Amino acid sequence: MTLTASPRPALAGGFAGLALLALFIGTALSALWLETAGSGFAAFSAVTFAILRFTLWQAGLSTLLSLGFALPVALALARQRRFAGRQMLIRLMAIPLGLPVLIGALGLLGIWGRHGLVNQGLAALGLEQPISIYGLPGILLAHVFFNMPLATRLLLAGLERIPAEYWRMAASLGMGRLAVLRLVEWPAMSRLIPGIAGLIFMLCATSFTLVLVLGGGPGATTLEVAIYQALRFDFDPPLAVSLAGLQLLVTGLLLLIFSLWPAPEEAGLTDQRPIRRFDGEGLAVRLADYLVLLIALIFVAAPLVDIAAAGLKADLGRLLADAAVHRAIATSLAVALPAGCLSVMLGFAFIEARMALQASRSGGRGARALIWLIDAASSLVLLVPAVVLATGWFLLLRRLGEVSAFAAPVVVVINAMMALPFAMRVLQPAMEVHHQRNDRLALSLGLSGFSRLRRLDWPALRRPFFMALSFAMALSLGDLGAVALFGADQLTTLPWLIFARLGSYRSTDADGLALLLGLLCLVFTLLGTAGKQKEEPS
Template sequence: MAERSGAIRPSTTPAPALLALALVLGALGLGFLPVLWLGIGGGVSAFDPYLGRVLRFTLLQAGLSTLMSISLGLLLARALARQQFPGRTILVRLLNLPLALPAIVVIIGIIDVYGNRGWLGGLFDIYGLQGILLAHVFFNVPLAARLLLSELERVPEESWKLAAQLQFRARDIWRIVEWPQLRAAIPGAALLIFLLCASSFAIVLTLGGGPRATTLEVAIYQALRADFDPPRAAALALVQLALCASLVAIAQRFGGLMQGWPSLQRPPQRFDGYSTGARISDGAVIAAGLGLLMPPLLTLAISGAMNIAPTPDLGRAIFTSLLLGTASAALAFVFVWPLAAAAARLPRWRTVSRLAVLSAWIIPPAVLATGWFISLSRVAGLSGLAPFLVIGMNGLMAMPFAYQILAPALFEAAGRHDRLCASLGIVGWSRLRHIDIPALRRSIGLALVMSLILSLGDLTAIALFGSQDLVTLPALIYRQMGSYRFDAAIGTALLLSVMVFALSVLAERWSARA
């Protein structure tokens, strides 16, 4: 019996997890340590009015974007929670679309609507703080609405029935039913949105309009690519790292930042949305939400369809994007799988694995790229390493999302199969081939597709490490905009959005089946 119980005990030395942890920490250390060393050495010259101005603008635009996104997202979530109407499921699914679209695609749509030659051109200057806020609100209002709507749909149906029996008014429902449910979710959602806006790169780079609208991420990019001033870039990267690490640490106290793929569960039946006033007010909020989301998407579809022109550059960019994106997704999976498997089977690995994965958010892409640039700047063949650097950065950035998908599935599989596999002596590659992969193929597919989506739309890594010979679709769009070929840019943006949307539909179907 002692031998049998000993056989069931899981391995205490998960070599694959140790190797994955060492590689992840090595890659992060290669990015962080040079920044720390050079940033401290150049810190005195970096703490000047320019740094203060950049930091103030970073916090200002992130704070305003977060306030607007949470406020509007809360109104939209409450309206969708109270009303049932034909097409509601489609509208809720539409809230997921901006999360999957690359930033550069949305920027193209916003410029085509609100720019000088757009449908609503002349309302305000699209370049500067106004344009940055508009783009962030476009992305983050649906995110906030989706997160808060999920919380409202977790309220038991019995609570709504009791509220109807007691004839609660709208303010009573908010105070007694809705606010207690949302109170714990709003801080985490706000911190997530603030972190996304504070580390925004493509939006600020494209819509900033000049040095007055520069964030830390863009300042790091300018210090490396325009000024070639690694000490200043390192000092700025340290400030960015401290800001993001503080936000992630605060967010963990409110339940964390990591969210699963949104579900489309059946909402509970509510009884407070039947009055004429509620229908009018909720209808106005939903119409305003559609007014925010639809114009950029419609102009992208209409204008883009008329301007798709096959060219050799476009073909190469598609091939490069798919090649680098697939490699990045595979790398994220190779890192995440052993860490998630160790966390599922060994309790002491759960914190280690989670921290290793979250470190990809704690150390922003610009900081990581700065460190790698400094470490490898003396390598003669640095341009030849560019594809591998892009793959490495995108793979690390996709790790938190892949982990969030794979970890729960592996936890469930461990509880279901571990004891039987141990008693039968099924271990290692044999277990992986015959047990784990067949049982988890849908979760594996979902994690790979989501990682591919994130990599396809990334501009940060390719902007820092790309060259004339290494161009992805987001980089091609940015170049077309820079050379004033806006029609070609919107056609390329539509092509990229169709690719991403098709993968998103595939991911959603995989998620529902998994």
């Protein structure tokens, strides 16, 4: 049984969604292939292999550093369950996950940049040589800023799923910290670490905006940035196509390897379970844990505070009166709203189809294959990066002479695809619970179709739907990857305007615009979660 009386509408919706994605992605990949028909693939040079090597190297280092930082933070949060502000710190760890990447990069520049707080402090101590955030160090720092909180929350979720009896038994046996780590904590974390490492590695290997802003030259360029440069600056389509093919090959192989490990889940992360950690009650242990948590707090919060402070120093009145800013905000909203709606609609269709297939008693290989395809849709953001899709569509539209006319719809669909995994993650638990609780009631009352949707489904699911929509819109608002190739006078979004102001050395304007973008994303997030605590179970 599914949310509809008959599984056919659910299956039809799932097929239609998969067909749309297949058509959109297939068209982009076909355009890439057709571009090589006349000129052939560009030969890979030593520079290309150096770019590939740097892409994998920085992703590996970023993964190690993110996990190395997240492990002690997660262990400290798991041990210290009763200090004031713990829940606030856990929520703070979620902010970088939804923060537009460009805003985070500006915040890191404000702390670690040439004129940032760290270099100002070093100069006050008499050190004249400033720390440079550009190049590999800046890329690693930015990736740790965004991915350490993600790894911390996933590891903490695993630690909090350990039964309370384990801690009482460990205390009764007089186990020390090392014994607890080896026999209790490590088994819970070791099952999660490969999946977390794979996820972070893929996110770093397909990173675009951070490398574009902080890369610092040809020596610190990833495949995605090289694709963008090949089209935007050199206009070398054969090279761009070759790099895009290499990117698809690399991401496909990496996803195949990482699929051998189960994906980590954050479900169950809570602060309310009655667990007492006896190993975290000593004074020395508490001081050490609080020091780790203080370092993590400063590392995550300092760029966020700098974003707000630098934005307030800008001439916001002048920016708000600027017609270019008005157009950029209007364009961003005009792209974000349909992208968010499309992402939620696709997520709803896929989840309904998946539940219908799982409930089918005659599910065979075809049903399992369709379930696999639906699950694979959530990995599209990693398998086919936005820059690769944008490259294919840019080359196709250039052949047709309609780049500017169709740029906005292409960016909308790409942003919807990029937000689809997040929308599905919000919708799926709520829809599955609603399905389990109310399907029999709907059948007994004879509710189906629009009547069921109006009377039973929508009242229970509107909050998850609005939450998924708000998150998808916030992600689309902060996107730079899809619009990077199409950005022009006809399609200037707020992130593209920020990037343009940075490129013209108007950093104060960029700070003010970053604050406006952050506030817009925050507004959508708050609207999507408004009243969540008051929501009653359906």
